[in-house]
Amino acid sequence: SIQVRQKVVQVDPKEEDDFDRELRALMQESIESRRSDLRARPALNMTIPMNVSEGIRDHPRAVEGESGEETVDEEGVSGALNNKVRVKVLVKRGNKQQTKQMFIPRDSSLVQSTKQQEAAELEE
Amino acid sequence: EETGEDENYEFGKGDFTEHACRYCGAQNPACVVRCNVPSCRKWFCNSRGNTSGSHIVNHLVRAKHKEVCLHKDSPLGETILECYNCGCRNVFLLGFISAKTESVVVLLCREPCLSVNALKDMNWDLSQWCPLIDDRCFLSWLVKVPSEQEQLRARQVTAQQINKVEELWKTNPDASLEDLEKPGVDDEPQPVAFKYEDAYQYQNVFAPLIKLEADYDKMMKESQSKDNVTIRWDVGLNKKRVAYFVFPKEDNELRLVPGDELRLRYSGDAAHPTWQSVGHVIKLTAQEEVALELRASQGVPIDLNHGFSVDFVWKSTSFDRMQGAMKTFAVDETSVSGYIYHHLLGHEVELQVVRNTLPRRFGAPGLPELNASQVFAVKSVLQKPISLIQGPPGTGKTVTSAAIVYHMAKQGQGQVLVCAPSNVAVDQLAEKISSTGLKVVRLCAKSREAVSSPVEHLTLHYQVRHLDASEKSELHKLQLLKDEQGELSSSDEKKFKALKRATEREILQSADVICCTCVGAGDPRLSNFRFRQVLIDESTQATEPECLIPLVLGVKQVILVGDHCQLGPVIMCKKAARAGLAQSLFERLVLLGHKPFRLQVQYRMHPSLSEFPSNSFYEGTLQNGVTINERQSTGIDFPWPVPNRPMFFYVQMGQEEISASGTSYLNRTEAANVEKIVTTFLRSGVVPSQIGVITPYEGQRAYIVNYMSRNGSLRQQLYKEIEVASVDSFQGREKDYIILSCVRSNEHQGIGFLNDPRRLNVALTRARYGIVILGNPKVLSKQPLWNGLLTHYKERECLVEGPLNNLKQSMVQFQKPKKIYS
Ligand SMILES: [Zn+2]
Ligand SMILES: [Zn+2]
Ligand SMILES: [Zn+2]
Known part of the structure; x- marks a missing residue:
């Protein structure tokens, strides 16, 4: 095998500033267009389907049938369980709700509430 | 230094699988997403390569595309990312939230769904909305970042190449990176030279550059139309209508200045006809309001306040004059x-x-x-x-x-x-x-005659009005008539103009x-x-x-x-x-x-403050025309870490973030500490007009103004009187005390505006009596000049951290500065 020297990443500051400006312009335009579009005030449709919440309560580590992920993480399931948390991602296919399983890092801010919930479960 | 396997090192052959990253060729299905814009449908990976954002983010930004789809073999399967509630597919607005009590997460858009109040009552935790794109990369647990090995084997594509290929895709969507090498793609204008054969060659070089700048300026200003503008009406001393309103500005982008022309429009309703008028900006208020003096005096819908539109009226005058001068x-x-x-x-x-x-x-x-x-x-x-x-x-x-x-x-x-x-x-x-x-006669542009000037009495338009104010003077009579009525009959107007021209000439000649x-x-x-x-x-x-x-x-x-x-x-x-x-x-x-x-002799800065700029920008030649004693803040009790050295670098570790307008940056920790420093100055007897807060970012500028007026512990008015401005707008000016908030604090994106040594020079040389710099040394020290500045402060025991009333020497480690290749 050959030694490959890793390149020092050099970002041209001009390109950098320029990219920065375009990203910010895109963000602004996105936010503004949504704000001014009054039709984009949707009715709420955010209830968690019963089967999802029940599924979790009954089998906290259950494997969802339609999910493609359990062992995709190269660290393996045990590794994944150590520094990652299993969550269900709720998506809509047309009007149908579906859940997909994923592992997200334990230190993600998203996990904070989930962690608290787990702690509560352990105490039970 | 890293080692890597080099088995099938075959980048750049163009025979990638369909879902390979169009920039670098990475093809792990867990690492790529497809741009979901129908005319595009290209795949990109989530690695940064040699750029500050991941390839997919680079593409979305450069192409202004906003929707993506995951690969069928990725953890979520073939899924278009969209808001669970409203279906919004703009990835720049999406983020995850989780349920309060379940291990369930959904994608939710930031605008409007995240701000819908009813959601708060439901089972969702809105406090931890986690943006899909973070630090210019998709969340790596959703779209993986290719491993170091994978990245090393991929094509090493630069930001310039990305830019060019994106430009090329606009006309030829199937083009590849190799096509960039072909001639004709890159039509950069001829660069400036040191010497020119003659003035024609000079003109040949500069005329196209001025044209480019003019076209860009025009495009940008004309795209700045704003709808739903709210107006506050007033009448000026000259009896002309003045409209006050807020017209947001961006860093380094459109800066309104007095004299600019704007068009104000109302599209009409049952009770009001369609209306429009052009006017001149006469001032910008401290509250960021624009004051526009309208040309029209009749038919202005002053009973209305809402629903107006504002356009920029672009004028080619300055560019025409440059072209004219070259000719x-x-x-x-x-x-x-x-x-x-x-x-x-x-x-x-x-x-x-x-x-x-x-x-x-x-x-x-x-x-x-x-x-x-x-x-x-x-x-x-x-x-x-x-x-x-x-x-x-x-x-x-x-x-x-x-x-x-x-x-x-x-x-x-x-x-x-x-x-x-x-x-x-x-x-x-x-x-x-x-x-x-x-x-002396100060000649102002016609459009700026209504703009107040500190040398009013020297201006040509003032002198014309006051040269011959005797009762008999025809010009004076017509002027009074015009002031009273707002306009003149066409024959009087003609006479008025001719008389005015003659008087102007007379004054200019003398x-x-x-x-x-x-x-x-x-x-x-x-x-x-x-x-x-x-x-x-x-x-x-x-x-x-x-x-x-x-x-x-x-x-x-x-x-x-x-x-x-x-x-x-x-x-x-x-x-x-x-x-x-x-x-x-x-x-x-x-x-x-x-x-x-x-x-060579500077009369502004305390000698401690001029030392670094002198050594770094002027080969050490700057001498001090003021002594330490002349710049001693007597009676001011401020916690300078070293007596007689009124400066310190205040170490800040808070994160930067994109500001609410989405167009700039802010840093909350720095803003909070700016307020504390300002308050300490004010308590110790410094008056607001002595203090200047400068920052390179408009987002931070606005945030600091707002933060101080809300959270400052002293009278609000005191904070309002403190000037908070950009580094650039402070060029040529000075204050007794300067507080500099650097804002940038991130792993990957560099320090943006702060990179320019000339901007640093300007920022460091505004203060007369003292300076406080707030910034993240870990980030700033990567740049050689900032590294030098930090070292300078550290060696003088002026690099500190901790609460303001108990500052301690900071032991923060600097990073090795990167060499700059230009
Ligand atoms: Zn695209
Ligand atoms: Zn890539
Ligand atoms: Zn939504």
Whole structure:
């Protein structure tokens, strides 16, 4: 095998500033267009389907049938369980709700509430 | 240094699988997403490679595409990312939230779903909305980042290549990176040179650059239309209607200035007809409101406040005048003297001496005594046809310029023309020159006549009104009539205009010195004037063609004043800037070997504050004209870590974030500490007008203003009186105490605006008595100059952290500075 020297990443500051400006312009335009579009005030449709919440309560580590992920993480399931948390991602296919399983890092801010919930479960 | 396997090292062959990243070829299904724009559908990976954002984010930003789809073999399967609630697919607005009590997460858009109040009552935790794109990369647990191995084997694509290929895709969606090598793709304009054969070649180079900048300026300004603007109505002293409203601005983008033209529109309703009027910006209030004086006096729907639209009215005047000046320079032999012609074009010319009798003393009445380097500068320039004077911060540039102009005016060579690119600088100069007793006329653009000026009494329009105010004067009578009625009959208007023109001419002709902006020198009212002697201040902030406008009126002796170590002209069009339009004439002449006279004694900064700028930007030549004692803040009890050294770098570790407008950055921790520092200053007896807060980012500027007025523990009014401004807008000015908030604090994106050494120089040289810098040394130290500054502060025990009332030396480790290759 050959030694490959890793390149020092050099970002041209001009390109950098320029990219920065375009990203910010895109963000602004996105936010503004949504704000001014009054039709984009949707009715709420955010209830968690019963089967999802029940599924979790009954089998906290259950494997969802339609999910493609359990062992995709190269660290393996045990590794994944150590520094990652299993969550269900709720998506809509047309009007149908579906859940997909994923592992997200334990230190993600998203996990904070989930962690608290787990702690509560352990105490039970 | 890393090692990697190199088995099938075959990048750049173009035979990637369908879902391979179109930039780098990475093809792990867990690492790529497809752009979901129907005309695009290209795949990109989530690695940063050699750029600050991941490839997919680079593509979305450059192509302005906003939707993506995951790969069928990825953890979520083939899924278009969208808001669970409303279906919004704009990935820049999406983020995850989780349920309060379940391990369930959904994607939710930031606008409007995240702000829908009813959601708060449901089972969702809205406090931890986690953006899908974070630090310019998709969340790596959703779309994996290719491993180091994978990245090493991928094509090493640069930001420039990405830019170019994205440009190419607009016309040829199937193009590959290899196509970039083909000629014709890259039509960069011809770059500027040091020397030019003749003025035609000069024009051939600069005319396309000015055209590029003009086109960009036009496009940008005309795209700045705003709807749903709310108006507050008022009437000005001249009885004209004034509309007040908020017109958001961005960093480095559109900056409204007094004199700009805007169009105000109302599209009409049952009770009101469609209406529109053009007006001039007369001022920008501290609350960021624009005051627009309308041209129309009749039919203004002043009973309405909402639903107006505002457009920018772009005018080509300044660009036309630059093009005109270049043409004159080429075709009119008398436009500049032969010596100056050749010198400007970089030709070798035998040194010429201007045979002027030198005055016995070089100071001028009404001005402070000159120091040795100032006297030397005045003396030398008076006998040279072309001179450069470099004035580092606080070295008395304006006084020196005024003294030079005084002596030139006394030489009897005719009227002297004095210019600068900015109105502020022209006003300052006009005032100083006027104090020597010379007759000064300040010529303002017609569109700025309603803008208040600190030298009102010197302006041409003021003098026209007050020259002959006797009862009998026809002009005066017509003026009064016009003021009363708002307009005149067409025959009276004709008469009024003719009388006014004659009076203007009379006043201009009787002046010793005429002051205007560089662009103002192209005013038709000066077209029949000739000026042999021209002084241009702040010339390092003007583009070459801009500088040429005052020169082609017959110049034989020119003095360019400026400082090429401070910020140069602002060029909005990248292409034009890359080609060298941002380089001033002053700078080019220096590069050609023309040595500027440098003013060497600074009278602004406490000697501790001038040390670093002197060493880093002026080869250590800056001497102090003020002593430590003269800059001692007596009676001010402020916790400077080292007595007699009124400076410290206050270590901040808070994160930067994109501001609410989405167009800039802010840093909450720094803002909170700025407020604490300001409060401490105020408590210790410093008054608001002595303090300036500067920051390179508009987002932070606005946030600090807001934060201080809400959270400051003293009277709100005190905080309102404190000037918070951008580094750039502080150039040429000073305050007793400066607080600099650096804002940038991130792993990958670098330090943006702070990279420019000239901006750092400006930021560090505004304070007279003391400076506090807030920033993240870990991030800033990567840049060599900042690393030097941090080391300077550390060595002087002025690098501190902790609460303001208990500052401790910081032990934070600096990063190794990266070398800059240019
Ligand atoms: Zn696309
Ligand atoms: Zn890639
Ligand atoms: Zn939504």
